Structure formats: C-alpha cells, structure tokens
Amino acid sequence: MMDATAPREPEEPLIRFERFTFRYPPPVAGAAPVTALEEITLEVAAGEFLGITGSTGSGKSALCLAIAGLIPQETGGIIGGRVVVAGWDTRYTPVPQLATRVGIVFQDPESNLVGLSVEDEVAFGPENLGIPPAEIGRRIDWVLAVTGLAHERLRPSAHLSGGQKQRLAIAAVLAMQPQILVLDEPTAQLDPLGKQDVIAAIERLRQQLGRRLTIVLVESDTELLSRFADRVAVLHAGRIALEGAPRAVFSRTEELAALGVRVPPLAELAAWLNRALGAELSFLSLNEAEAALARLLEQRGPMGPNDHPPLRESREGHRAGRTSQLHRASAGAFTAVSHQPNSLVDIQDVRYRYGGVYPALDGVSLRIEASEFLALVGPNGSGKTTLAKHCNGLLRPESGRVLVDGQDTRITRVGQLARTVGYAFQNPDHQLFLPSVAEELAYGPRNLGLHGPELRARVEGALERFGLVHLRDRHPTLLGRGLRQLVAIAAVYAMSPRLLILDEPTGGLDGRTTGRLMAALDELVVEGQSVLLITHDLRLVAEHARRVVLMHEGRILGDGSPREILTDEALLEQAGMMPPTIARLARSLARYGIPPALTVAEFAEALLARLTTSAPIPPREGEPA
Amino acid sequence: MSARYDLYAPGNSWLHRLDPRVKLILATLAALLVLLWSSLPLLLAALALAHLLLMLARYPRGLVAGVWRALAPLLILIVVLWPIFDRRGELIVLALGPLIVTGEALLRGLATALRIAALSFTLLLWLGTTDQRSLVRSLVRLGLPFSLGMAMTIGLRFIPTFANVFQTVSEALQARGLDLPPRGLRRLRAMLPILVAALVTALRMSEQLGWTLAARGVGAPVRRTTLRDLAMRPVDWLALAAGLAAGFALLWLTLVEGLGRALR
Numbered sequence: 001m002m003d004a005t006a007p008r009e010p011e012e013p014l015i016r017f018e019r020f021t022f023r024y025p026p027p028v029a030g031a032a033p034v035t036a037l038e039e040i041t042l043e044v045a046a047g048e049f050l051g052i053t054g055s056t057g058s059g060k061s062a063l064c065l066a067i068a069g070l071i072p073q074e075t076g077g078i079i080g081g082r083v084v085v086a087g088w089d090t091r092y093t094p095v096p097q098l099a100t101r102v103g104i105v106f107q108d109p110e111s112n113l114v115g116l117s118v119e120d121e122v123a124f125g126p127e128n129l130g131i132p133p134a135e136i137g138r139r140i141d142w143v144l145a146v147t148g149l150a151h152e153r154l155r156p157s158a159h160l161s162g163g164q165k166q167r168l169a170i171a172a173v174l175a176m177q178p179q180i181l182v183l184d185e186p187t188a189q190l191d192p193l194g195k196q197d198v199i200a201a202i203e204r205l206r207q208q209l210g211r212r213l214t215i216v217l218v219e220s221d222t223e224l225l226s227r228f229a230d231r232v233a234v235l236h237a238g239r240i241a242l243e244g245a246p247r248a249v250f251s252r253t254e255e256l257a258a259l260g261v262r263v264p265p266l267a268e269l270a271a272w273l274n275r276a277l278g279a280e281l282s283f284l285s286l287n288e289a290e291a292a293l294a295r296l297l298e299q300r301g302p303m304g305p306n307d308h309p310p311l312r313e314s315r316e317g318h319r320a321g322r323t324s325q326l327h328r329a330s331a332g333a334f335t336a337v338s339h340q341p342n343s344l345v346d347i348q349d350v351r352y353r354y355g356g357v358y359p360a361l362d363g364v365s366l367r368i369e370a371s372e373f374l375a376l377v378g379p380n381g382s383g384k385t386t387l388a389k390h391c392n393g394l395l396r397p398e399s400g401r402v403l404v405d406g407q408d409t410r411i412t413r414v415g416q417l418a419r420t421v422g423y424a425f426q427n428p429d430h431q432l433f434l435p436s437v438a439e440e441l442a443y444g445p446r447n448l449g450l451h452g453p454e455l456r457a458r459v460e461g462a463l464e465r466f467g468l469v470h471l472r473d474r475h476p477t478l479l480g481r482g483l484r485q486l487v488a489i490a491a492v493y494a495m496s497p498r499l500l501i502l503d504e505p506t507g508g509l510d511g512r513t514t515g516r517l518m519a520a521l522d523e524l525v526v527e528g529q530s531v532l533l534i535t536h537d538l539r540l541v542a543e544h545a546r547r548v549v550l551m552h553e554g555r556i557l558g559d560g561s562p563r564e565i566l567t568d569e570a571l572l573e574q575a576g577m578m579p580p581t582i583a584r585l586a587r588s589l590a591r592y593g594i595p596p597a598l599t600v601a602e603f604a605e606a607l608l609a610r611l612t613t614s615a616p617i618p619p620r621e622g623e624p625a
Numbered sequence: 626m627s628a629r630y631d632l633y634a635p636g637n638s639w640l641h642r643l644d645p646r647v648k649l650i651l652a653t654l655a656a657l658l659v660l661l662w663s664s665l666p667l668l669l670a671a672l673a674l675a676h677l678l679l680m681l682a683r684y685p686r687g688l689v690a691g692v693w694r695a696l697a698p699l700l701i702l703i704v705v706l707w708p709i710f711d712r713r714g715e716l717i718v719l720a721l722g723p724l725i726v727t728g729e730a731l732l733r734g735l736a737t738a739l740r741i742a743a744l745s746f747t748l749l750l751w752l753g754t755t756d757q758r759s760l761v762r763s764l765v766r767l768g769l770p771f772s773l774g775m776a777m778t779i780g781l782r783f784i785p786t787f788a789n790v791f792q793t794v795s796e797a798l799q800a801r802g803l804d805l806p807p808r809g810l811r812r813l814r815a816m817l818p819i820l821v822a823a824l825v826t827a828l829r830m831s832e833q834l835g836w837t838l839a840a841r842g843v844g845a846p847v848r849r850t851t852l853r854d855l856a857m858r859p860v861d862w863l864a865l866a867a868g869l870a871a872g873f874a875l876l877w878l879t880l881v882e883g884l885g886r887a888l889r
Contacts, residue, residue, distance in 0.1 A: 447802030
C-alpha cells in the first residue's frame with residue numbers, strides 16, 4: 001500500500017498545520033470574509049487515527065478541505081500560515097497531485113460519486129492518474145473486498161443504498177492508494193444499518209493496513225470517535241479547543257458541553273458517577289463500562305438475603321406491567337379514543353405503493369392525539385417518511401384512509417391541511433428561498449391568510465422559541481447548516497400547526513443546537529401541540545419521546561412507550577436495530593439487579609440506589625448455584 | 626423513491642456485447658432510413674424488427690411498454706391532428722363544415738406517428754443496451770474530447786437527482802401552504818419559489834461535485850488510462866460489415882429506386 005517515494009523524512013509528521021488561518025471569500029460583495037480556521041497548529045503522525053469533532057460551524061469541514069488542498073485551491077479565500085501534507089505545501093501542489101497522497105470522502109453520498117457502475121467508479125481515480133489497467137484491476141478487487149462491495153461490482157452506483165454509496169466513495173479513494181484517508185462525517189446521513197456497515201469497513205481497513213494508513217475522521221457522533229481514535233481534537237470557532245487521547249478529552253464533559261459537543265453517553269455516565277461517588281471511573285466502550293461497573297457492584301454490595309424478594313418482584317413486575325401496558329395500548333385505541341370527537345390524525349389501514357408498483361406502506365393504522373411526542377423509528381426504506389407524508393396529504397392512500405382533524409386527505413388540499421399539520425423536511429435547502437430569516441418565517445402564516453400584527457406576532461414567537469432573534473435580517477442560505485435547519489423548522493412552527501412533523505432534523509446539528517431544538521419541542525408538547533419526530537438517533541428518542549412507533553418493511557412492528565420499544569432487543573433486531581448504549585449497558589448488568597434504563601440519568605440513579613441499598617446479587621439464570 | 630430516467634437495462638446479450646461504436650453507426654444508418662421512408666408496410670416492418678431485436682436481447686418488456694406509454698400522447702396527437710391540417714388527397718372521408726379529412730391525410734398522419742415510433746425504438750436498441758460508460762467511451766473514441774464526455778456522463782446522472790430535488794422542494798413548499806394552481810401561467814408563477822430553492826440546492830451539490838472530481842485526480846498532468854478500453858472483436862467487424870452492406874443497399878434502393886417513399 002505504501003508508496004516509498006513519498007518525499008518526506010521518516011520522522012516528520014505526515015500532516016502539519018503551521019499557524020494555518022483560512023477565511024472564506026465574503027458571501028456577498030462588500031461583506032467581511034468569514035473565518036473558518038484560525039491559527040491552527042496541528043501535527044498528525046503517519047499511521048495515526050485522528051478524530052475531529054466540534055459544533056456546527058467550528059471549522060471541521062474546512063480542516064478536511066485544507067488537508068486535501070481544496071482549501072484554498074478550489075474555494076478561493078484568504079489564507080495565512082501553511083499546511084504541509086506528505087512534504088508537499090498544499091498552496092502550491094495541485095489538488096490532483098495531492099490526491100495521490102490524500103483521499104477525501106464527504107458527508108453527502110450523492111456528491112461523492114461521479115455516477116458510474118461500482119467497478120468504473122473505483123477505476124475512475126486511478127484512470128485519471130494514468131495507472132496501468134492490470135494494476136487498476138488488482139486494486140478494484142482489493143478495495144471492493146475491504147469495503148464489502150465485491151458482489152455489487154457491476155451495479156450502477158445510483159441503485160446503491162446510502163451506506164453502500166459511502167462505502168463505494170471510500171473504496172474509490174482507496175483505489176488511488178493514498179497515505180491519508182480524510183472522512184468528513186461519512187455516516188451523518190445514514191440509517192443505523194448503513195452506519196454499521198461503514199464503520200465495519202473502517203474497522204477492516206484498520207485491521208488490514210494498520211499503521212500504513214493515516215485516518216482523519218470528522219464525526220459529531222463522539223461515541224464513534226471514542227472507539228476508534230488514537231487522538232481527538234475538538235474545534236471551536238476555527239480553533240483547536242481541546243486535544244488529546246480520547247479518554248482524556250471525553251472525560252472533560254462540562255467543557256465539551258460548553259463547546260457544543262454531544263458527550264458520548266458512557267463518558268457522561270462516568271462523569272456523573274465520579275461526581276456522586278468521588279470515584280475516578282473512565283470508560284469508552286461498552287465492555288469497559290460493563291467490567292468496571294460490575295467490579296464496583298461486586299465490591300460495594302454486601303449481600304443480605306432480605307433484599308432478595310423485592311428485587312425479583314420488581315423485575316418480574318416490570319415485565320408483567322409491560323405486557324399489560326402493551327395490551328392496553330392496542331385495545332385502548334378503540335375504546336378510550338372513540339368517544340372523543342376527532343383524533344388529530346387518524347390513519348386507517350393505509351396501503352401505498354410508489355408509482356403503483358413499489359410497496360411502501362402495507363396496512364398501517366395509527367392514531368395521533370393532542371399533546372403527543374411521538375418518535376417514528378426504523379431503517380431506511382421502512383416507510384417512515386411515506387407514513388409521515390400521509391399525515392399532511394402530500395401522499396394519498398391507495399386503500400384505507402387518513403383523517404386529519406376529521407378531514408379526509410383524499411379530498412382536502414395540502415395547503416388546507418397545512419393549517420393542522422406542519423412538515424419540516426430533512427434538508428433545509430429544500431425549503432428556504434427568501435432573502436431574510438424573518439421573511440422566511442412569515443411565508444407560511446401569510447399563506448394561511450394571516451397579516452398585520454397577528455402575522456408579526458407569529459414571526460416574533462418563532463424567532464424567540466428557536467433562538468433566532470439576532471438572525472432576523474440575515475440571508476438564510478448564507479447561514480451554516482445547523483442554523484439553516486433551525487430556520488426551516490421555525491418556518492413551519494410559525495404556522496402554528498397542531499402536529500409538527502420533523503424528518504431527521506438533527507442530522508447536521510451539533511450537541512448545542514440539538515439541545516435547543518429538543519427543548520423547544522418539549523415545550524410545544526407541554527403546551528398541547530403534538531410532535532412527530534422521524535429519527536435514527538435512539539438516544540434522543542429515549543430522552544424526549546413519550547411514544548415510539550417502530551416501522552419495518554411498510555408495517556408497524558411496535559407501538560409503545562420508549563421503555564417498551566427501546567429495551568426490547570428482539571423487537572429492534574427484527575428491524576436491524578440495537579437498543580441505545582445505556583439500555584444495553586443496563587441489560588448487561590441486570591444480574592446485579594440494575595433495572596432496564598434508557599437515559600444516563602436514569603441509569604446513574606438506579607446504579608447509585610443499588611450501591612447504597614446494598615442489595616444482593618441474584619444468581620444468574622442458567623448458572624449453577 | 627425516484628422514477629427511472631435511464632433506458633439502459635443491464636444485460637449480457639449479444640446486443641449488449643456488440644461494440645458501442647458499431648451500435649451507434651448502425652443505429653444512425655437505420656434512423657436515416659426510417660426518416661426517409663413513408664411506406665406504412667416498411668415502417669411497420671422496421672418497428673417489428675426493432676421489437677424482435679429487443680426481444681432477442683432480452684430487453685425487459687416493462688421498459689418497452691414504458692417507452693410506448695411515454696410516446697403514446699405524442700403519437701395520438703399526431704394521428705388526430707395531422708388530417709385536420711393536411712388537405713391533400715382526393716378521397717374525402719369526413720366533411721364537417723370547414724373541417725375536411727381526406728383518406729390520404731389519415732394515412733400520412735399514421736405514417737408520421739409510425740416513423741416516430743420506429744425511430745424511437747431504433748435508438749432504444751442502441752441506448753437501451755449500452756451502459757453510460759461505454760456510451761461516453763464510444764463517443765470519445767469517435768473523437769469527442771474526454772472532458773465533454775465526462776460532462777455528459779455527469780449531466781445524465783444528475784437528471785434524476787435534480788428531478789428529485791424539484792419534487793421534494795415542491796412538496797416542502799406545499800406543506801407550508803403554497804397553493805399550486807393546477808395549470809396555466811398562475812401555476813408557473815407559483816412555481817418560482819420552488820425553482821429558487823431547487824437552484825440553490827443544485828449549486829451546493831455541483832460545488833461539492835467539483836471538489837470530488839479534483840480530489841479524484843481529474844486534471845492530473847498524466848496520460849489517462851482506461852480500465853477496459855473498447856476493442857473491436859472479429860464479430861464486431863462482421864456485424865459492422867453486414868450492417869453497413871444491408872443499410873447502404875437499402876439506402877441506395879430508397880434514394881435511387883424510390884423504395885418506401887410512397888405511402889403504400
């Protein structure tokens with residue numbers, strides 16, 4: 001893999017940022033340039049796995065572009081200092097030449113590919129570099145094997161899933177045999193399955209190439225970074241705010257939160273326990289956490305027989321309670337609700353096929369009432385978005401019917417239904433087209449016939465709720481991705497819908513913006529509006545939703561409280577999903593009497609209670625007494 | 626879920642394997658003949674032959690039906706409107722005030738519709754069995770600059786993507802109360818915001834794509850290689866020779882002897 005001709009000394013770092021500053025060209029003529037990176041000094045050794053994280057707009061992507069030389073060569077803008085990659089100054093080395101040392105993969109699967117068949121896509125880079133065809137053939141074999149795409153060799157890339165496309169993008173740059181692989185949030189737009197596949201490919205790469213490949217991975221999913229990285233750097237406002245080994249960086253949970261970074265749940269748990277117990281716990285992986293906490297529980301728990309029965313009871317009681325609750329949920333839907341005049345949304349045995357051919361919904365029934373916080377989860381292609389689009393009439397059922405506040409969607413216009421149901425799409429760029437944030441927010445209410453003080457009040461309310469007041473006159477399309485997302489959601493919120501649907505709203509958001517959004521949604525539900533959240537982020541679901549609907553292959557697989565659905569490993573597995581980290585940890589410690597838990601707070605409290613009440617450890621099932 | 630915009634059906638039939646340059650040359654010749662002919666029986670024969678070849682190449686029937694569905698409105702329009710504007714011919718089939726329909730005009734309309742259908746399916750023989758890479762490669766080998774060929778590839782690939790973007794943007798704005806009138810100038814005006822948002826998205830995507838191309842070595846100062854270049858096999862030469870012989874014979878008969886120039 002390694003190219004011995006690399007023009008550098010063996011000890012020299014492979015990537016070196018020397019007080020590197022970059023400012024984007026001003027978005028509109030006459031405005032000030034936008035600072036992306038400020039005085040970055042950073043060295044990456046050959047073979048290192050460097051993780052980068054930070055809030056949106058902190059400069060993570062700019063750092064990637066700078067390593068590949070795309071900054072400044074393709075972007076323009078003002079630079080100071082320099083970046084040296086494999087001995088080459090990126091200011092003067094053309095990008096195609098740098099491409100022989102640096103491979104880069106972007107977040108959006110669509111923009112990573114030229115659009116050929118899998119094999120030709122991989123061949124494209126080496127062909128441009130003038131590699132002999134026989135050698136290209138050998139490289140294709142290897143990169144397709146390592147990314148798990150060998151059996152897709154002749155398929156058109158357009159027919160691949162998002163996860164496959166990202167693996168193909170990785171394969172395509174690997175075929176150019178770079179020494180450095182730069183991955184800019186490669187899994188941010190993928191469902192859990194696609195994400196796992198990409199992670200598995202990175203793992204295989206690490207196994208097969210070891211230190212011969214240097215990897216720079218940008219991720220907002222810090223859990224992933226804590227698993228892979230040798231070293232982590234946290235960016236903030238274009239500077240490196242924190243840097244060090246993952247264990248050291250992720251233990252500084254308060255600083256991370258202040259920097260707008262989502263703290264990995266296990267690190268958050270460790271910090272919580274350390275505060276409460278004065279301990280010095282630190283764990284990055286599930287195995288580590290399980291081992292450490294098991295030791296703690298075994299040490300602390302002096303065993304007495306008197307605590308035994310309540311524990312059993314609580315475990316069994318939980319199980320019994322769950323079945324009865326599930327039962328209630330399905331039976332109660334008819335008895336209790338049918339007395340009420342109208343459900344907010346009433347979906348009755350809906351079937352739908354795209355183009356009349358491809359089945360998407362296969363007999364789905366669902367009622368949404370006022371003041372619900374409902375999360376819709378499931379793998380890509382399970383029918384989540386299709387179902388959501390039935391709630392506001394964008395799609396109309398082939399059979400069955402959908403009533404929105406009693407109105408049949410088949411005979412009501414989308415514009416009319418928009419009074420009741422608001423729908424914020426996944427990509428904010430699909431919604432924003434007006435020259436200021438305030439005008440963007442006024443668009444929807446104005447379409448509903450509002451004007452004058454009433455309209456202004458709506459706009460002000462939305463600006464405040466989402467913390468956008470200071471951005472009122474800014475041009476939405478020139479804001480960062482996270483803020484564009486908030487504007488798009490606020491624009492739908494301003495219409496004051498009784499049900500607000502959000503399709504994957506947190507994909508491009510950092511910890512702080514996600515927190516702000518979720519807090520706003522929680523408030524809405526308290527005020528009596530309903531929220532339907534489509535997401536892959538089970539941690540968010542665990543912390544905020546009150547009801548979870550799990551979809552798989554166009555059907556509803558489960559419908560219940562977050563506790564019922566998210567701790568049901570077998571149920572989730574049917575949909576190719578796993579319980580959230582904390583739920584898995586709680587389960588693995590169940591033999592110590594830890595009850596099922598979903599959130600860090602819940603788990604920590606249960607664990608602390610366990611440690612202080614000094615309860616006994618019941619024998620493990622199937623274990624000889 | 627995106628609709629299909631490409632006509633190519635992957636396969637490994639003799640027609641798929643035939644060198645794309647041969648396919649391009651023979652399809653062009655066939656298209657020329659079809660354009661010259663007015664004879665209903667000949668056009669019908671050409672159409673039937675095209676379908677027979679597609680069948681032999683195991684081209685999916687669903688896609689053939691799709692092409693017919695797409696062509697149907699145009700073909701029907703031609704058959705209906707042609708006789709209204711064409712007053713040639715003696716035999717009057719219908720006379721309703723100023724509206725006179727002659728038998729010959731009816732047949733001419735039919736022939737024009739058939740010509741368009743035959744032309745479409747002749748081209749389908751080429752486009753339906755040639756993947757994008759071979760298509761571009763054949764054009765490059767026939768003299769098109771590589772950069773133009775690549776631009777074509779990318780252009781083709783982004784048609785469905787942009788169609789999807791447009792669709793999504795339109796849905797997103799309808800969900801915000803945008804009322805799209807069913808037709809007419811008012812609909813076009815109402816679609817303006819959709820165009821703006823779709824354009825912004827398209828620009829963002831194309832910027833990223835530019836980066837991807839540079840990072841994949843496009844523009845490297847070396848001679849580009851090709852994983853699998855086109856190579857004429859003996860059977861390709863044979864097909865070319867036979868096709869050209871038949872094609873030119875028909876062309877000679879058409880131009881000199883007047884084959885197929887009359888309606889019947």
